[in-house]
Every structure is written in structure tokens, then in C-alpha cells.
Amino acid sequence: MNLNRLKILYAVISIIFLLALAVSPLKNYFKAWRNIQNNFNETVEKLPQKVKPVSIGLKQIWVADLDRIDRCTTCHLGIDNSKLESAPQPFKPHSKIYHDIEKFGCTICHEGQGLATEYDAVHLPTEFWDRPLLPKKYIQSSCGKCHINEKLNSTHLLNFGKELIADLNCTGCHNIPGIEKNFVPLLDGIGSKVIDRNWLVNWLKDPAKIQPDTKMPDFLLTDSEVETLADFLMSFKSFRNGITLDALPDVYYKNKDEEDFIMLGQTRFREARCISCHAIEGKGGKLAPDLFKTASKIKDTWIYNYVKNPKKLQPEVEMPQYGFSDEEAAAITAYIESEFVDWDDEEETGSVHTPLADFYEKGLALFNKYNCGGCHQLSAKGINQNAGPDLSEIGSKKIYQIDWGKTNVTHTVYDYIETKVRSPREFGGNTRMPKYNLTERKVEAITTYLLSLKEEKLPVNFIHPADKKTESSLQGKVGKIFDRYACLKCHSLNDSGGSIAPDLTIVSSQLNTDWLRAYFKIPFTIRPIVEERMPNLFISNEEIEILLNYFNTVLLDDNLSTPINWAVDKKSEERGASLFYERYGCQSCHIIEGKGGYVGPPLDEAGSRLKPGWIYNWLMNPQKFKPETIEPRTEMPEQDALDITAFIMSLKKTDK
Amino acid sequence: MKILNWLAQTKIWQSIFRTKLPISTNLDKSLVIFNSLTLHIHPVKVRLRAIKFSYTFYLGMISFFLFVLLIVTGILLMLYYQPAIPHAYNNMKDLEFVVSNGSYLRNMHRWSAHLMVITVFLHMLRVFYKGAYKPPREFNWIIGIVLLIITLLLSYTGYLLPYDQLSYWAVTVGTNIVQYIPIAGEKIRFLLLGGNEIGEYTLVRFYVLHCVILPLFMVLLIALHFWRIRKDGGLS
Numbered sequence: 001m002n003l004n005r006l007k008i009l010y011a012v013i014s015i016i017f018l019l020a021l022a023v024s025p026l027k028n029y030f031k032a033w034r035n036i037q038n039n040f041n042e043t044v045e046k047l048p049q050k051v052k053p054v055s056i057g058l059k060q061i062w063v064a065d066l067d068r069i070d071r072c073t074t075c076h077l078g079i080d081n082s083k084l085e086s087a088p089q090p091f092k093p094h095s096k097i098y099h100d101i102e103k104f105g106c107t108i109c110h111e112g113q114g115l116a117t118e119y120d121a122v123h124l125p126t127e128f129w130d131r132p133l134l135p136k137k138y139i140q141s142s143c144g145k146c147h148i149n150e151k152l153n154s155t156h157l158l159n160f161g162k163e164l165i166a167d168l169n170c171t172g173c174h175n176i177p178g179i180e181k182n183f184v185p186l187l188d189g190i191g192s193k194v195i196d197r198n199w200l201v202n203w204l205k206d207p208a209k210i211q212p213d214t215k216m217p218d219f220l221l222t223d224s225e226v227e228t229l230a231d232f233l234m235s236f237k238s239f240r241n242g243i244t245l246d247a248l249p250d251v252y253y254k255n256k257d258e259e260d261f262i263m264l265g266q267t268r269f270r271e272a273r274c275i276s277c278h279a280i281e282g283k284g285g286k287l288a289p290d291l292f293k294t295a296s297k298i299k300d301t302w303i304y305n306y307v308k309n310p311k312k313l314q315p316e317v318e319m320p321q322y323g324f325s326d327e328e329a330a331a332i333t334a335y336i337e338s339e340f341v342d343w344d345d346e347e348e349t350g351s352v353h354t355p356l357a358d359f360y361e362k363g364l365a366l367f368n369k370y371n372c373g374g375c376h377q378l379s380a381k382g383i384n385q386n387a388g389p390d391l392s393e394i395g396s397k398k399i400y401q402i403d404w405g406k407t408n409v410t411h412t413v414y415d416y417i418e419t420k421v422r423s424p425r426e427f428g429g430n431t432r433m434p435k436y437n438l439t440e441r442k443v444e445a446i447t448t449y450l451l452s453l454k455e456e457k458l459p460v461n462f463i464h465p466a467d468k469k470t471e472s473s474l475q476g477k478v479g480k481i482f483d484r485y486a487c488l489k490c491h492s493l494n495d496s497g498g499s500i501a502p503d504l505t506i507v508s509s510q511l512n513t514d515w516l517r518a519y520f521k522i523p524f525t526i527r528p529i530v531e532e533r534m535p536n537l538f539i540s541n542e543e544i545e546i547l548l549n550y551f552n553t554v555l556l557d558d559n560l561s562t563p564i565n566w567a568v569d570k571k572s573e574e575r576g577a578s579l580f581y582e583r584y585g586c587q588s589c590h591i592i593e594g595k596g597g598y599v600g601p602p603l604d605e606a607g608s609r610l611k612p613g614w615i616y617n618w619l620m621n622p623q624k625f626k627p628e629t630i631e632p633r634t635e636m637p638e639q640d641a642l643d644i645t646a647f648i649m650s651l652k653k654t655d656k
Numbered sequence: 657m658k659i660l661n662w663l664a665q666t667k668i669w670q671s672i673f674r675t676k677l678p679i680s681t682n683l684d685k686s687l688v689i690f691n692s693l694t695l696h697i698h699p700v701k702v703r704l705r706a707i708k709f710s711y712t713f714y715l716g717m718i719s720f721f722l723f724v725l726l727i728v729t730g731i732l733l734m735l736y737y738q739p740a741i742p743h744a745y746n747n748m749k750d751l752e753f754v755v756s757n758g759s760y761l762r763n764m765h766r767w768s769a770h771l772m773v774i775t776v777f778l779h780m781l782r783v784f785y786k787g788a789y790k791p792p793r794e795f796n797w798i799i800g801i802v803l804l805i806i807t808l809l810l811s812y813t814g815y816l817l818p819y820d821q822l823s824y825w826a827v828t829v830g831t832n833i834v835q836y837i838p839i840a841g842e843k844i845r846f847l848l849l850g851g852n853e854i855g856e857y858t859l860v861r862f863y864v865l866h867c868v869i870l871p872l873f874m875v876l877l878i879a880l881h882f883w884r885i886r887k888d889g890g891l892s
């Protein structure tokens with residue numbers, strides 16, 4: 001070989017190698033973030049307000065507690081500088097936030113590849129990072145990582161998602177921590193409840209078609225599955241624990257078409273304010289099923305028994321057991337039978353349906369396959385729990401664990417959950433999750449909540465779990481009455497119960513016993529602008545006395561009293577009146593003798609309704625008792641409060 | 657030239673390089689080779705046709721060169737690497753985005769490793785097809801096989817270190833295969849993983865294997881391999 005040629009070859013290769021070597025440092029030097037930082041310094045110079053330019057170099061936030069390094073601030077240079085409000089992205093400051101950016105960093109909330117310094121790697125889903133930047137619509141899911149079960153005002157979507165998950169009873173099939181199971185009707189005796197098998201067939205085909213706001217999802221069953229399941233369910237004629245239905249009284253059959261009888265039913269129906277919970281043709285409360293078309297679905301005997309005592313047929317239902325007499329219950333049944341009929345209902349064809357020989361086994365298999373027993377109880381042998389996946393850490397689901405089927409969905413956890421919630425069968429034929437008719441906002445809310453369920457172990461000092469509600473279970477007679485009338489569905493007691501009606505924890509310190517006694521008999525609205533009122537539960541006198549006794553001995557706060565040396569006299573009353581009208585202008589919200597605003601309750605008979613200790617303490621600090629009340633805390637002097645109390649106490653009910 | 661000449665006369669130079677300058681006789685030339693650790697890999701006299709490219713394709717030397725490259729880049733990479741979870745993966749990110757020429761360093765290491773496996777394998781093929789394993793070189797053939805195995809093990813142990821999905825599953829599969837070795841399988845798996853499943857200790861074990869134990873054996877065996885080449889009669 002020619003030695004000269006070899007030398008030339010050697011030289012050329014060396015030069016090529018050297019050039020190749022130079023590529024790496026050059027690439028290093030021309031990284032995009034350097035350009036952005038120079039750009040920032042130029043932008044800042046042009047601004048009228050004075051902003052310090054940055055020195056060129058990588059910037060990062062190191063959060064030792066969370067063991068995270070976020071280099072987002074390399075480009076997002078104005079993140080904590082309010083002077084840069086008008087600057088272009090990525091130099092804008094962060095919107096108002098409750099967390100110190102230095103203490104939390106960025107990716108703990110926004111996710112994304114905080115270690116990276118290139119746009120695509122940071123912001124877009126990439127194969128090399130499981131948690132790409134969270135879209136803005138799901139950002140509240142990160143709040144839920146630390147603020148567990150806390151209902152923050154600023155996380156409406158997260159709160160809504162949790163409510164929806166509880167409302168739709170997702171926990172019937174999935175384990176989701178912190179969410180309780182909802183009431184779902186048990187199916188024992190459904191064969192004696194439903195008038196017509198066809199109704200059940202249509203219902204199973206598409207529940208929302210019959211009841212648009214139903215919580216029952218569409219299981220997308222085939223026609224033969226529907227038929228088998230309907231046969232299976234219709235075979236359950238007897239009720240749980242050997243309960244039998246009481247026969248309708250003769251008065252029902254005698255009078256059921258008479259106007260007076262129906263009117264009585266309608267009056268009782270109104271007095272009981274059934275509409276607070278049950279809607280009728282979409283108007284009314286959302287707590288219980290719409291009663292429109294009920295008479296075309298359910299047998300009258302069942303309705304009568306249910307109105308008389310709901311818990312007999314559905315032990316866990318929250319509907320109160322009203323104190324109706326047999327005749328009244330029958331009248332209500334007659335009213336429902338005459339009014340809530342589906343007039344479009346097809347005439348019964350009269351053809352007798354004969355189920356297949358093995359309908360029971362097949363029906364049971366279907367019942368188990370779709371895990372109907374996850375929500376509906378049914379006492380039959382062979383029903384087993386066939387739950388769906390555990391969702392307690394769904395937000396941390398690894399991308400490789402997800403079966404994407406034939407979808408074109410971007411491979412991210414949030415896209416997966418979103419698609420699954422919107423159309424559950426998208427990812428393959430074997431999935432059995434039913435379809436819910438959800439609006440886009442509801443899909444977003446549910447996705448947000450599910451995303452907040454992470455396996456991530458955050459330091460204890462970051463976590464803000466809400467105080468766990470202590471279930472107060474009342475015992476004895478009082479417990480039975482509370483249970484019967486479902487008081488805690490609306491009212492709360494010692495931090496547990498509903499949030500619809502006022503808290504009862506210290507009710508006896510607030511309200512006068514005589515007033516309460518009368519109120520139980522005829523409830524009315526306290527505030528003119530609030531239409532809702534407590535239903536007339538038709539409580540017996542004996543029960544009222546037991547309740548009042550309990551209120552007066554337990555449900556009070558000993559600290560709520562007026563000062564010992566307080567004496568009411570005419571002078572104090574007059575002074576109170578003038579303070580009421582002139583100094584504090586209370587009449588702008590409260591009505592007295594037909595004059596005043598209608599935001600607060602009228603005070604005409606407040607002297608008979610309220611106790612002086614309550615009025616006095618309320619005036620000193622209203623928010624102490626109802627944190628959300630809009631009554632201003634005026635910081636009035638003690639003497640003023642006492643005088644106004646004296647004035648209000650003088651506004652007693654006059655017997656006419 | 658003058659300075660070099662002067663330098664060659666100093667005591668320090670002469671204490672390092674035994675051979676006296678100028679080199680004129682054949683004896684001097686052979687002493688240069690003889691007295692040098694690196695050069696005496698060859699016999700004192702090598703005929704030009706004996707180092708013909710088509711005899712060996714230089715595959716052994718290329719492998720060795722890649723190995724040196726791997727040691728150099730590997731040591732530099734060690735400066736930025738912690739064998740811990742989740743830092744290991746984050747360190748890859750640091751190398752990619754923050755460390756100057758970090759990607760280059762890592763790519764060099766990775767591609768050199770791939771290339772080395774290829775060249776070692778080709779080297780073996782060459783030896784096989786040219787019959788260079790025949791006596792008296794049969795023992796060196798065995799050493800060569802062991803070197804191939806160590807090369808593969810080095811590749812495999814290095815695979816876990818980034819601690820991404822690819823490495824995790826590669827190690828899961830690998831150690832599950834080990835499990836099927838009769839009698840000792842379970843024990844070996846336990847030993848490799850440092851427990852019953854992949855975790856922090858697995859990472860540490862693979863790290864030590866990759867950076868200390870296997871390279872040490874590699875260096876010793878390479879030395880032996882080279883020494884045997886000469887003792888068994890040189891190239892080809």
C-alpha cells in the first residue's frame with residue numbers, strides 16, 4: 001500500500017472526526033433556552049416598568065421536601081413578577097396562587113417533565129415521561145392530591161367530580177376511597193312491583209329513554225340479554241325477610257275515581273312537599289326519582305305500601321316515613337294512579353310471554369357478568385361480587401399498563417380516563433362498563449377527580465386531609481324517630497348529615513320550644529325569598545314531645561346565654577329599636593311590620609321564635625354559628641347587642 | 657528537535673525510558689520493543705505481511721479500542737450517576753438536558769457498547785473461519801469465549817442502569833430466565849436482584865457488577881488474552 005495515500009486517508013478521517021466532535025459543544029451552545037433568555041432581556045428593556053434582566057444560565061427550583069427539580073423557570077422567567085403582567089408568554093407571571101412557588105415547584109401541580117429544558121420534551125406527551133403536562137382543564141386534580149376530601153372554593157370542578165362519582169354510585173363496582181355507597185333500590189319483589197314485564201324490557205334497553213335523569217346507566221345489552229334478564233328479574237315475586245304487602249283498604253276501591261278522594265291525596269301530597277325530593281316531569285327536587293309515569297310502572301298496592309312505610313320495602317331508603325293514616329295513604333295512591341300515567345304507553349297486547357327453559361341460570365350469569373349486584377341487592381343464591389378495577393390509584397396508572405385497544409387516543413393517563421368515562425366500551429369488546437349520558441363538563445369533572453387519586457407519597461406536612469366525619473348514630477326512641485323521618489338527610493347534627501336544612505346541633509339554644517312544637521305541626525318558610533320549606537311529616541304528638549325533650553336536654557350550648565345582670569326594661573327596648581333602625585339599619589334586610597328588605601328572615605314574631613341568648617350571641621358574631629351567612633359582623637358594643645336583643649324579644653306573636 | 661534531544665539526555669527521561677538514544681542498531685530497535693509494556697505485545701520483529709489487514713480485519717484491536725473508549729466515557733458518566741430510585745432515571749434527564757455534552761457522552765458510551773458486542777462477535781467468527789482456534793491456540797480461544805460472555809454481561813448489566821421501562825422489563829425477563837436453572841436458579845436470581853423483586857438493591861448490584869467486578873475481570877482476561885497471542889505464535 002502506498003504510504004502517502006495512507007497518510008492522506010488518515011488525515012481526512014481525523015478531520016472528519018474532529019468536526020464530528022465539534023457538533024456536540026455547538027449543539028450545547030445553541031440550545032433554545034439561551035435564545036429565550038436573551039429574548040427576555042430584550043423584552044424587559046422595552047417595558048416602561050423597571051425589571052431586572054436575568055443572567056444567562058439554567059435556572060431551577062429544587063424542592064428538597066418533594067425531591068423534585070423543576071427547570072421551568074429557565075424560560076418562564078417572570079413567574080413571580082407581577083410587573084410582567086403585560087409581557088408575552090413564557091414571561092407572564094403565574095395567576096393568583098396560594099402556594100409559594102419556591103416551596104412547591106411547578107410539576108407537583110402541573111406535572112410534565114420538569115427536568116427537561118426543551119419545549120417538546122417538557123410540554124408534549126412523550127414516550128420517556130409518564131406524566132406529561134396536565135391540560136389546564138384538569139389542573140384541579142392536583143389540588144386533590146394534598147387537599148384530600150377538602151371542599152375548597154377554588155376547586156369547583158374537583159368537588160363536582162366527587163359529587164358526581166358519589167351520585168352515579170361508581171363505588172358500586174369500583175373501589176374509590178372516601179366515597180360512600182349511595183342508596184340503590186333492592187330488587188327483591190321486583191316481580192310484584194312492576195306492572196308489566198315489557199316495562200322492564202324497555203327499561204333495561206335504555207333507562208334514560210324512560211327516565212331522562214335516571215342514575216341507572218345503559219349497559220348496552222343485546223335484545224336477547226334484555227329478554228333473559230327481564231325474565232330473571234320478574235321471577236322475584238316475594239319481598240325480603242318474608243314481608244308481604246298490605247292489601248289496599250276498601251275505601252280505595254270504593255273511592256279511587258272520586259274527585260274528593262283524589263283531591264285529599266293531592267292535598268296531602270302537597271303538604272308533604274313530595275316535590276322537594278321527587279321531580280314531576282323534570283320540575284322539582286333531584287334527590288329521588290321523577291314520579292311522572294310512575295302509575296304506568298308500579299302496581300298500586302306497592303305504591304300504597306311504600307307511601308305508608310318506605311323502609312318496609314326498601315330498608316335503606318332515605319325517604320321519611322310520613323305519619324299518614326291508611327285512608328290518606330290510599331288517597332295519595334289514588335292521586336298518583338290518576339295523575340302520573342304514561343299516556344303514550346302501548347296497550348297491553350295480551351300475548352303471554354313464556355320464558356326460555358334455562359332463563360334463570362342465564363339471567364343469573366348476566367346479573368353477575370354486569371355486576372348488577374354491585375348496586376342492587378337481591379337475595380338469590382349464586383350472586384357474587386364481580387367488581388371492576390380498583391380506582392384508588394388510577395391517577396398514577398402507568399401507560400404500559402393500559403390496554404389501548406384499537407383507539408387513536410393519545411397515550412396519556414388523562415386521555416385514557418376521559419375517553420373511558422365518556423364512552424366506556426371504546427377500548428375493546430370485553431369491557432363491560434355501562435354507558436352514562438354525561439355532558440362534557442361532567443366528563444371533565446369526573447376525570448379531574450379520578451386523576452387526583454394518586455399513589456404518590458407526599459410528605460406529611462403537605463397533606464391536608466379534611467377531618468373525617470364522625471357518624472353520629474342516635475340510639476333509642478330518638479334514634480328511631482330520626483331514622484323514620486330521615487331528619488339527617490336534610491339536617492346536620494354534630495357535623496354529619498345533610499346540608500340542605502339548618503344544623504341541629506344547638507337547635508334548642510336557638511329556638512323556643514313552643515314555637516318548635518307548632519312548627520312541627522305546620523312548617524312554613526322562614527325567609528320570603530326561599531321557597532323550600534320543611535315538609536309536613538305528619539309527626540304524632542307523642543313523637544314531637546320526645547324530640548323536644550331531646551332537643552332541650554342535649555342539643556344546646558351552655559355558653560349561649562345573656563350576661564347575668566341583664567334586665568329587660570322599656571328603656572333598653574326603645575334604645576334597641578333606635579339602634580335597629582338608625583345605627584345598624586337592620587331593616588334593609590329584615591322585615592318588621594311589613595317594611596324592610598327580604599334577604600333575611602322577617603322578625604315580626606322573632607321574640608316567640610328565638611331565645612334571647614341566641615339573638616345576643618348571634619349579633620356579636622353571626623359567622624360563628626353559620627360561617628356562610630351574609631349578615632355582617634358589625635363588631636357592635638355589648639350594650640348595643642343587649643338592647644337590640646331586648647327590642648327583638650319584644651316582637652312577640654300576638655294571639656288574635 | 658534540539659529540545660527533544662536535550663530532553664532525551666535528562667536523568668528523568670532516562671529513568672523512564674531504558675533504551676539509550678540514538679537508536680541505530682537492530683539491537684536498539686528490539687530493546688525499544690522489549691522494554692515497553694505496550695509495544696511488546698508484538699514480537700521484536702514483525703513482518704509487514706503478518707499484519708496485513710485482511711488477516712485479522714483488526715477486529716480484536718477495534719474491540720479493545722472500543723473497550724478503552726467505554727472505560728473513559730463510563731468513568732465520566734459515573735460522575736453524574738447515582739444508583740438509586742428514582743434518581744437514576746432523573747440522572748439520565750440531567751445528562752440529556754443539563755450536563756454539558758451529556759447526551760454526547762451517553763451516546764458514545766451506548767453506541768460503543770453496541771459496536772463492541774458486534775466487533776467481538778465478528779472477531780470470534782473470523783477466528784473460527786480462519787481456524788485460528790487450533791492448537792496451540794485452543795486455550796486462548798476459551799479465554800476469548802469468556803471475554804465474549806463478559807462483554808455480553810457488561811451490556812446486560814448496563815441496560816438496567818437508566819432504570820426506565822425498557823431496563824426494568826429486560827431485567828425482569830432476564831432474571832426470570834435465570835430462575836429456571838435447575839437447583840440453584842432461585843438462589844442465583846435472589847443473589848442478582850438482591851431480593852425477591854427488582855428494587856434499589858438490584859440497581860446497586862448491577863451497578864457494582866457493571867462498573868467494578870466485570871471490567872476488572874475483563875481487563876485481567878484481556879491482558880492474558882494478548883499475552884497468549886504472543887506466546888502462541890503471534891498473529892495468524
